Amino acid sequence: MQIALEIQRFNPETNTESEFQTFNVTVEPTDRILDALMEISRNQDGTLVFRKSCAHGVCGSDAMRINGTERLACKTLVQDVADADGATVRIEPLRHLPIQRDLMVDQSVFFRKFRSVKPYFVAGSEIGEREYLQSQADRAVFDDATKCINCSACYSACPVLQKNPDFLGPAAIVQAARFVFDSRDKGLEARLDVLDSPDGVWPCENHFECTRVCPREIKITKLINLTKREIKKYREARGEATAEHKEAN
Amino acid sequence: MTHEFDAVIVGAGGAGLYAALEASKTARTAVVSKLYPTRSHTGAAQGGIGAALGNVDQDSPEWHAFDTVKGGDYLVDQQAARILAEEAVQAVYDLENRGLPFSRTPDGRIDQRRFGGHTRNFGEAPVHRSCYAADRTGNMILQTLYQQCIKNDVHFYDEFQVVEVFLDGTRVAGVAAFELATGEVHVFKAKAVMFATGGFGRMFRITSNAHANTGDGPALLARVGIPLEDMEFFQFHPTGIRGMGILITEGVRGEGGILRNSKGERFMERYAPTLLDLAPRDMVSRAIMTEVIEGRGIRGDGRIDDWVMLDASHLGRETVYAKIPDIADFCKTYLGVDPAEAPMPVQPTAHYAMGGIPTDIDGRVCTDTTVYAGLYAAGECACVSVHGANRLGTNSLVDLVVYGRRAGRHIADYVRSADHSRLPADAGDAARERIATLKKSRGPHPGPLYERMQQTMMARIGVYREREQMEEAVAEIRQLREEFQQVRVQDNSANYNQEVLGILELENLLDLSLVTAVSALNRTESRGAHSRKDFPERDDVSWLKHTLAFLNGSDVSIDYKAVDTSIWEPKPRTY
Numbered sequence: 001m002q003i004a005l006e007i008q009r010f011n012p013e014t015n016t017e018s019e020f021q022t023f024n025v026t027v028e029p030t031d032r033i034l035d036a037l038m039e040i041s042r043n044q045d046g047t048l049v050f051r052k053s054c055a056h057g058v059c060g061s062d063a064m065r066i067n068g069t070e071r072l073a074c075k076t077l078v079q080d081v082a083d084a085d086g087a088t089v090r091i092e093p094l095r096h097l098p099i100q101r102d103l104m105v106d107q108s109v110f111f112r113k114f115r116s117v118k119p120y121f122v123a124g125s126e127i128g129e130r131e132y133l134q135s136q137a138d139r140a141v142f143d144d145a146t147k148c149i150n151c152s153a154c155y156s157a158c159p160v161l162q163k164n165p166d167f168l169g170p171a172a173i174v175q176a177a178r179f180v181f182d183s184r185d186k187g188l189e190a191r192l193d194v195l196d197s198p199d200g201v202w203p204c205e206n207h208f209e210c211t212r213v214c215p216r217e218i219k220i221t222k223l224i225n226l227t228k229r230e231i232k233k234y235r236e237a238r239g240e241a242t243a244e245h246k247e248a249n
Numbered sequence: 250m251t252h253e254f255d256a257v258i259v260g261a262g263g264a265g266l267y268a269a270l271e272a273s274k275t276a277r278t279a280v281v282s283k284l285y286p287t288r289s290h291t292g293a294a295q296g297g298i299g300a301a302l303g304n305v306d307q308d309s310p311e312w313h314a315f316d317t318v319k320g321g322d323y324l325v326d327q328q329a330a331r332i333l334a335e336e337a338v339q340a341v342y343d344l345e346n347r348g349l350p351f352s353r354t355p356d357g358r359i360d361q362r363r364f365g366g367h368t369r370n371f372g373e374a375p376v377h378r379s380c381y382a383a384d385r386t387g388n389m390i391l392q393t394l395y396q397q398c399i400k401n402d403v404h405f406y407d408e409f410q411v412v413e414v415f416l417d418g419t420r421v422a423g424v425a426a427f428e429l430a431t432g433e434v435h436v437f438k439a440k441a442v443m444f445a446t447g448g449f450g451r452m453f454r455i456t457s458n459a460h461a462n463t464g465d466g467p468a469l470l471a472r473v474g475i476p477l478e479d480m481e482f483f484q485f486h487p488t489g490i491r492g493m494g495i496l497i498t499e500g501v502r503g504e505g506g507i508l509r510n511s512k513g514e515r516f517m518e519r520y521a522p523t524l525l526d527l528a529p530r531d532m533v534s535r536a537i538m539t540e541v542i543e544g545r546g547i548r549g550d551g552r553i554d555d556w557v558m559l560d561a562s563h564l565g566r567e568t569v570y571a572k573i574p575d576i577a578d579f580c581k582t583y584l585g586v587d588p589a590e591a592p593m594p595v596q597p598t599a600h601y602a603m604g605g606i607p608t609d610i611d612g613r614v615c616t617d618t619t620v621y622a623g624l625y626a627a628g629e630c631a632c633v634s635v636h637g638a639n640r641l642g643t644n645s646l647v648d649l650v651v652y653g654r655r656a657g658r659h660i661a662d663y664v665r666s667a668d669h670s671r672l673p674a675d676a677g678d679a680a681r682e683r684i685a686t687l688k689k690s691r692g693p694h695p696g697p698l699y700e701r702m703q704q705t706m707m708a709r710i711g712v713y714r715e716r717e718q719m720e721e722a723v724a725e726i727r728q729l730r731e732e733f734q735q736v737r738v739q740d741n742s743a744n745y746n747q748e749v750l751g752i753l754e755l756e757n758l759l760d761l762s763l764v765t766a767v768s769a770l771n772r773t774e775s776r777g778a779h780s781r782k783d784f785p786e787r788d789d790v791s792w793l794k795h796t797l798a799f800l801n802g803s804d805v806s807i808d809y810k811a812v813d814t815s816i817w818e819p820k821p822r823t824y
Contacts, residue, residue, distance in 0.1 A: 013742050030492075030583070038460075042696030046739035046748040051285075054459040056495045056579060058388060059288040075582055100430070101745040107285065120396035121348025130302075131345040133357035139350065146350050146382070146389065150287055182350065217578070 001085045002026050003078060005036060007048065008092040011101050018099070022088075023048075029079035033089065034062055037073060037103075050103035057215055060149035063156070064103050065092040070153035070213040094156035096165065110152050113168050116194045117176040122187025138183040145178035145223055147216040154210035154220055166199040166248065170210035170220045173201055177223040180230055188234060196231045198248035204228075250435045251676075254279045254404075255664040257424060257439040259411045259466060262289035263387070263646065264628030264653030265445035266394035268612075269403050271657025272441070276664040279437065280403060281426055283410045283461060283750070286395050290447050290459040291628075291649065294387025295575065296500035297379030298344075298650065299367060299643035300337035304358045305377035310334040312369060313378060315817060317644060320366040320529045321603075321637020322777035322787065323819035324479070324795065324812055329610050329633045331816065333644070333651050340650045341380050349393040351382050362572075363503040364642040366529035372824070375503075375527050379643045384498050384573045387646060409435065410750055412680045414442065414469050414624075415672055421623040422670035425677045427684065429750060432743035434684070436677040440667045441660045443625035444470070444606060445653065450483075451754075452762045453599035453711075454703035457489055457496035466630040467605050468757035471764060476616060476797035476808065478632040479604035480761070481769035481779045484640055485712050487533035489598025490583055491556040497576055497595055499642040501588075502526040504572050506561040508537070509592065510545040516557075524824040531639040531778040532824065534597040538712045547594065553711070558592035565589070597712055603640055603778065604768075605632040607797065607810070612656025616797060617810050623667060627656040634795065637812075638777020684749055692737030695748075695755050698729050702755075702762055705729075710766050715782040719770040726763045727803055733759055760800060767805040768798045789819050 002024055010018035023044060025036045034052055041048045050073070051061040057075035064073055067081050067090050081089050097105040125132075154170035161167050176195055179185045195201050201224060210220040228244075235242045256272045258265045261282035272278045282289070301308040313334035318325045345351055345359060352360040361377040369376040382389040398405075408429040415422040423438040449464025450456035467477055487508070488497040502508070508526050510516050520536040521528035528536075537557050540546060546555030561569055566589040569577055573588070580586045580593050606626035609615050610633065614624040628649040635648055709722035733756060740748040774788035775781050795810040 011742060011744070013744055039696075041747065042699060042751070043694050046694060047742070049740075049745050049747040053284055053288050053461045054290065054293050056293070056493075057582070058293050058385070058575070059284075059290070059459065061284070061288050077583070101742075104745055111285075115399055118400075120400040121393070123346070127346045130342055131351070131359050134353055135357050136353045136355065139353045142350070143383070146392075147385070149292075149388070179348070182348070185348065 001029060003036070003082045003086070004088045005040065006088055006090045009102055010099055027078050029077070031078050032074050033066060033076045033078065033081065034073040036078065049101050058149060060151035063094055063151040063153045065094065065156065070094065070157045072151060072215045075215050094152055096156055096158070096161045097152065107152055110155055110169070110171065113172040114150065114175055117172050118187060118191050119175040119179070121179060122185050122190060124184055124186030132184045134183055142178055142181040144218050145174050145181065147218050148174045149216060151215060153213045153215055157209040157213040159207045159209060160203050160205055164199070164203055167203040168194065168200050170224065173224050173227055174218060174220055177227050180227060188230065192231065195227065196243050198243050198246045200243065201228050201231065202244045250433065251438060252279065252435060253438045255439065256441040256443065256660050257281055257437045258443045258445060259424065260289070260445035260447060261286050261405070262445060262447050262628060262649065263291035263390050263394060264649035265443070266398055267650055267653035268443055268445060268627060268657030268660065270394065270397055270401060271654055272660040273401060273403050275661040276441070278403060279406055281406045281409045281411060281437065283408060285407050286405060287391055289391060290462055292388040292391040293459065293496065294646055295384040295496060295498035296364060296503065297362060297381035297386045297643045298341060298390070298646035299364065299378045299641070300341040300380055300647065301334065301378060302338060302341065302359060302361065302380065304354055305361045306369060308369065308376055308378055310338060312371060312376070313337065313367070315371050316367050317635060317641055318817055319372070319822060320641040321639055322822055323793065323814065324634065324637030324776060326634050326813040327816040328813055329635050332610055333635045333647055336651045337647045340654065344390060344393055344650070347393055347397055349382065349389050351380055362500055363527060365499050365502070365527045365533070366524070366641045375524060379500070379503065381500065384500055384575045390646060390650070410753065411465060411469065412753060414473060415676055416473055416621070417670035419619055419621050420670045421621060422672045423676065425680045427680065427750070429745055432746055434677045434680045436672065438669060438672050440664045440669055441623045441625060443612065443627065443656055443660060444630055445626070445628045446630045448602045448629040449758060449761050450599045452702060452706045452758045452765070454707040455489060455494040455596065456599040457486055457494050458599065463754035463757050464630065464761045465754070465757050466626060468760045470606055471760060471800040474799065475614065475621065476607065476799045477604060477764055478607040478795050478797055478810065479634060480765045480798055481772050481796060482603035482638045482777055483599060483765065484530055484601040484603060484778050485534040485597040486530055486600035487537055487597055488559050488595040490579065491594040491596050493583060494598035495579055495583060496598065496600065497559060497593060498573065501559060501561050501573055501576060504568060505564050506559055509558045509560055510540045511547050511549055512545060516540050521824040528824045529639055529641060531780070534712050535780055537597055553708070554596070556594045556596040559595045560592040561588045562590055562592060601640055601645060602629055603632070603636040603638065605630045607632050610655065611659040612652055613659065623663065625656045625660060627652040638779060687738045687749060687752060688741050690737055692735045695736050695752050698733055698736065699755060702726065702729055702759060706762055710769055713780055713782055714769055716770065719766060722766045723763070723770060726759065726766055730759050730763065730803065764798045764800055764805055768796050768807070771807050772796065793819060
């Protein structure tokens with residue numbers, strides 16, 4: 001079948017504003033949108049740029065907006081977004097991150113927030129000769145959070161980030177939850193200065209957009225709420241107040 | 250711009266990150282990677298990392314080492330395999346202690362599952378040896394190592410493509426790298442350089458490999474005269490998603506999944522009566538191709554793109570979604586099939602390079618006669634050789650953890666006493682010139698060359714090989730390398746010029762395709778993944794030796810290196 005890809009183009013070296021350009025490509029309904037983009041860049045227009053790598057939804061390189069929704073281009077089949085021959089599919093870069101060129105966005109801020117939650121294991125006890133013991137139930141608690149691939153789809157879809165760019169954002173909270181709910185990790189306290197701050201977990205308003213777009217089907221909003229509850233529990237046990245109602249500096 | 254470090258690690262997959270963690274303990278270390286962190290292909294490894302923990306079954310590193318040697322059809326260097334199996338145990342504990350979320354046994358230990366070719370007591374029966382985190386073990390290893398790099402403040406240069414390596418005689422002096430964001434060529438002066446650039450499955454049409462897997466390290470080194478070892482041995486994983494090549498982990502069969510042909514027969518009974526569906530990958534891939542060629546594929550027309558079925562539906566929904574959730578997701582996304590209910594259509598997919606940059610057990614790049622001081626390699630781009638003629642499932646992750654760590658430790662030690670070598674005064678200019686030339690005039694798009702290379706390699710250097718077809722492949726690849734000289738970019742921008750990057754990658758793949766095809770044509774026997782219709786038997790008298798292939802312009806010359814068989818005598822390989 002033939003489809004038209006309507007792609008947002010922008011190159012700061014040559015453009016002052018972005019514009020849409022339409023490419024016609026011949027595809028199978030079961031091809032990935034990434035395959036169609038590759039066809040354009042290798043055979044039609046070498047100036048079209050986008051990120052890619054694994055091509056099956058595990059590396060997180062090719063998140064973009066496809067017909068207005070954040071998706072991975074390699075995990076979206078043509079038939080998922082184009083219902084008939086001649087259909088038009090609109091492709092745009094992610095929101096809330098500066099556009100570098102065409103479909104490439106600058107993830108520096110995203111990764112800075114990711115690093116700010118100390119996304120690494122903080123050992124709770126001395127390392128023994130072998131492995132830490134962990135029950136299957138304890139392992140299951142944080143399983144969902146281990147699936148994140150830092151693609152930024154949730155970051156783009158989040159309505160709170162639209163009005164408050166300083167919000168920590170869904171993905172970084174998922175990374176924090178990955179460790180906070182790991183029975184072996186004892187790093188909640190070390191992460192509180194970021195999580196329990198006015199721009200930490202609290203701005204989340206439960207729009208569920210992150211959960212809806214996550215290509216790994218992580219229940220992100222639920223993890224954010226569980227993290228909020230864990231922080232409240234920690235503060236209450238110490239008779240302290242959370243930063244939920246504080247103003248950002 | 251010129252940067253100076255003690256050590257530069259090229260590639261940020263498992264081997265590169267582990268080496269960076271170790272090297273950075275004493276050395277000023279930079280990781281230079283063409284991808285953002287955690288995008289590397291280690292993250293796509295699914296089924297597990299083999300280590301004889303004995304958490305489920307009785308097990309020993311000696312059995313693991315033996316299975317590795319036999320699985321590699323005795324082309325494995327046996328002391329290297331012994332180190333692999335012994336150090337795997339501590340490596341897995343280290344990863345767990347650094348937070349890796351392994352799946353657990355009922356008593357809270359690291360859980361283990363069965364995998365192809367891994368047996369107890371030298372081949373008696375399958376053993377539970379693969380330590381796993383659901384079916385995203387590689388992703389968890391990559392994330393854990395990256396998390397540790399953040400914790401230890403390792404310095405990253407993201408989206409830098411290394412385009413040249415500088416040698417001063419046989420000592421490394423540094424590398425040049427193309428910065429995607431600006432188009433600038435940077436020079437990195439370093440006492441030690443390690444390549445950990447992964448595989449090059451993108452030379453084949455049907456592959457499980459990422460677009461980024463273009464063999465950049467081996468190709469750069471081949472162009473400065475360093476030979477590549479055992480390049481004829483490329484693994485076709487038996488179970489890729491039909492038509493797309495996306496990997497379906499061997500763990501599916503480890504959990505009890507069964508391969509069936511169009512008649513519903515469990516055909517592995519005829520090929521590997523003891524291990525059945527858990528025979529090593531080369532044997533299972535050949536079995537599938539034989540079924541297909543003899544007309545028992547699902548379509549039944551005997552063509553090589555026909556397929557068979559992998560059935561996991563009898564395992565029950567709970568097992569499927571607990572043990573192989575990502576596989577279920579892939580099958581639903583790409584095939585519209587729920588593996589808990591229906592079988593999955595699969596065909597062999599180009600998966601893993603057993604060959605690569607020759608190294609010793611400390612990751613030092615070397616031939617029989619020369620050690621390249623300060624130059625290291627580990628992971629899939631390297632050839633230690635622990636995989637010989639066919640890698641066992643899980644051993645890729647074992648390799649990159651064990652040998653990535655060993656190389657990193659050696660680097661940490663080496664840079665303490667080593668000096669910087671002399672960089673050429675014009676270092677980086679050749680690469681700048683090259684990129685300018687690509688932009689100077691008009692020429693054809695690279696797309697058609699990519700397609701012809703992938704078609705040729707898939708059809709003629711595939712699961713089954715024969716002389717005439719391989720000769721055609723060599724001729725076609727030579728022709729493509731000629732035509733490649735005309736390719737130009739359409740994109741004249743300096744910033745984010747993906748087209749320049751793509752053309753440099755294609756050049757690397759073409760060079761490695763030529764080396765692979767010539768090495769395959771040269772080896773007149775069948776061993777492991779190299780299976781020739783015209784020479785169907787293994788020939789230990791003539792061919793129990795490693796190939797060393799030197800790329801000289803459009804020619805490839807061949808030399809050999811002895812195999813270490815100091816522990817087990819080669820025997821016929823049956824399962």
